Amino acid sequence: MQLPATSVIKPKILYYGAPVILLTTYNEDASVNISPLSSSWGLGQNIVLGVSTEGKAYINLKRQLECVINIPDQTLWENVEKLASYTGKNPVPKHKQEMGFRYCKDKYAVSGLTPERSVTVKPTRIKECPIQIEAIVKDITIPEYDPVFAIVETEVKQFHAHETIIKGENHIDPTKWSPLIYNFRHYYGVGHELGKTFRSET
Numbered sequence: 001m002q003l004p005a006t007s008v009i010k011p012k013i014l015y016y017g018a019p020v021i022l023l024t025t026y027n028e029d030a031s032v033n034i035s036p037l038s039s040s041w042g043l044g045q046n047i048v049l050g051v052s053t054e055g056k057a058y059i060n061l062k063r064q065l066e067c068v069i070n071i072p073d074q075t076l077w078e079n080v081e082k083l084a085s086y087t088g089k090n091p092v093p094k095h096k097q098e099m100g101f102r103y104c105k106d107k108y109a110v111s112g113l114t115p116e117r118s119v120t121v122k123p124t125r126i127k128e129c130p131i132q133i134e135a136i137v138k139d140i141t142i143p144e145y146d147p148v149f150a151i152v153e154t155e156v157k158q159f160h161a162h163e164t165i166i167k168g169e170n171h172i173d174p175t176k177w178s179p180l181i182y183n184f185r186h187y188y189g190v191g192h193e194l195g196k197t198f199r200s201e202t
């Protein structure tokens with residue numbers, strides 16, 4: 001098979017396909033903010049997040065070192081998109097205003113999602129999300145070379161999953177779980193299974 005030739009390009013964004021997460025954090029007044037993110041990755045029992053230093057999530061994570069990493073499936077993309085043009089930060093930073101962002105205090109109301117009390121942290125879980133991970137913040141690093149994003153390291157405290165996607169006692173059934181993927185600013189589901197790695201237990 002002949003492989004395609006390559007060209008050098010300069011994409012403005014590097015969102016080459018990662019699961020969307022809905023990060024819930026605790027506001028000063030005990031209400032809860034929801035921030036859509038796609039920069040996250042699991043590292044053992046820790047999850048690393050890439051969080052803009054200009055948003056409300058960052059302010060909340062610094063003040064109250066707790067969050068819930070709620071992971072929507074592909075059926076929830078429109079709920080995610082309802083949140084996309086809002087920030088919980090008031091006033092809205094000028095350059096975000098210019099991009100069309102508006103302030104929203106009640107992200108649950110605007111997204112049509114439902115809060116559920118968490119067990120180990122104060123921010124609520126999002127009931128509709130099939131995976132809801134309660135976590136605490138262990139470290140926040142702002143890279144000198146690009147202070148626009150903070151690298152937030154969290155430690156998982158409790159992992160909740162809808163019973164419909166659990167297999168056995170402690171596994172997620174990948175045939176039942178379909179994360180929502182952010183693919184160069186478009187929402188995608190995942191396709192059918194291609195195979196599995198040699199370490200898979202399911």
Ligand SMILES: Cc1cc2nc3c(=O)[nH]c(=O)nc-3n(C[C@H](O)[C@H](O)[C@H](O)COP(=O)(O)O)c2cc1C
Nearest residue numbers: 035036037038039051052055056057084086087088
């Ligand atoms: C699907 C999606 C993925 C996003 N990924 C990120 C991300 O990884 N990190 C980030 O800081 N902002 C990301 N954003 C932008 C934030 O959601 C946006 O800045 C929002 O206003 C943050 O809300 P907050 O200020 O209330 O925390 C993403 C937005 C969408 C819709």
